[in-house]
Amino acid sequence: MTPQHPARPAIVGHRGASAHAPENTLAAFRRAIEDGADLLECDVHLSADGEVIVMHDETVDRTAAADSPLRSGAIGDLTRAELDTVLLEEGERVPSLAELLEMTTVPVFIEVKVADAGEAVAAQLAGLPEDSPAKASTVISFHAEALEAIRRGSPATPVSYLVGQVTEDEVRTALDLGAAGIGPGIDGLSLGAARAVHEACLHLNPWTVNSAAQLEVALACCVDTITTDDPAWLQRELDVRG
DSSP: OOOOOOSOOEEEEETTTTSSSSSSHHHHHHHHTTTTTEEEEEEEOOOOTTEEEEEEBBBSTTTTTTTOOOOOOGGGGGGGHTTTTTTGGGGGGGGGGHHHHOOSSEEEEESSSSSHHHHHHHHHHHOOOEEEOGGEEEEESSSSSHHHHHHHHHTOOOEEEEESSHHHHHHHHHHTTTTTTEEGGGOOOOHHHHHHHHTOOOEEEBOHHHHHHHHHHHHHHSSSEEEOOHHEEEEEEEHHHH
């Protein structure tokens, strides 16, 4: 028996509304919510002193502003205090996961970029008050061991396994992890792959949809969520389609 999928997929703001504000910043996350995102997506690493930090890359080099006091360095080698000196574009700062979870009014897809961060993320999610919107968040990762850590430390938190393309092995791994879903790259998604995911009773959460052609693929595959850099654009496109 295959699961029922929504007529209208949920909109996920990729690194916030990263088409309009500096990615993975509180400004981008606020903009995504304002633009109609049903969920946010962020990336997390661990700082040298064990704080869960929101940033995509392993280093601050790409996203640090030209006038930042600190413009280079690996997140894992920098303390929270050192990361506080990093200036991003438009005057934004590097947020912590705790800051994001406190400010959001919608659930978050939290991508664990390094397996070692799994336990710390699980602890934060397990400690959230029951009435927090972030309590309904999902942890996503390419690292099976990170998702295993979430399942141990915060059993009520759903996980979704990230993959480049859906294969039999990837679906099997997702099921072995007790995952609620699987997240393939949109350019590697096909009707056959979608069928395999649905037959496994997994949610289908593709990334990252930024064009009309990619959107048509996602909708044809009856996806559950659509991750995009521009939630406002996606909302308009879905509205047009009814």
